[in-house]
Amino acid sequence: MTENAPSCVSQNGKAKSQIVAEVAKIVRRYGLDYEAWRYVSRRVRQACELRPAKKGRKLPRIGSDPKPCPRFLLPTLARGPILSC
Numbered sequence: 001m002t003e004n005a006p007s008c009v010s011q012n013g014k015a016k017s018q019i020v021a022e023v024a025k026i027v028r029r030y031g032l033d034y035e036a037w038r039y040v041s042r043r044v045r046q047a048c049e050l051r052p053a054k055k056g057r058k059l060p061r062i063g064s065d066p067k068p069c070p071r072f073l074l075p076t077l078a079r080g081p082i083l084s085c
Helices: 014-029 032-050 073-079
Strands: none
Touching: none
16 A cells, blocks of 8 residues: 655545545535634644644854854854864
């Protein structure tokens, strides 16, 4: 049995399109406007405990910043490269 990709893409694409069609029918049946839909989807995410994946934080790029180097780093930088490759 093959596993789905991490992005949860189905093999044939029909599973998600069927879900989308069912949800669209429900939204139309109950006459939800945009704000009501946002409320419902937020409550569904809470009920199902769905959370977005945590994104990694970008580290600052040293040396590319046009601002001057902080004073506390000057003695360290004056000694030369920290890592030798």
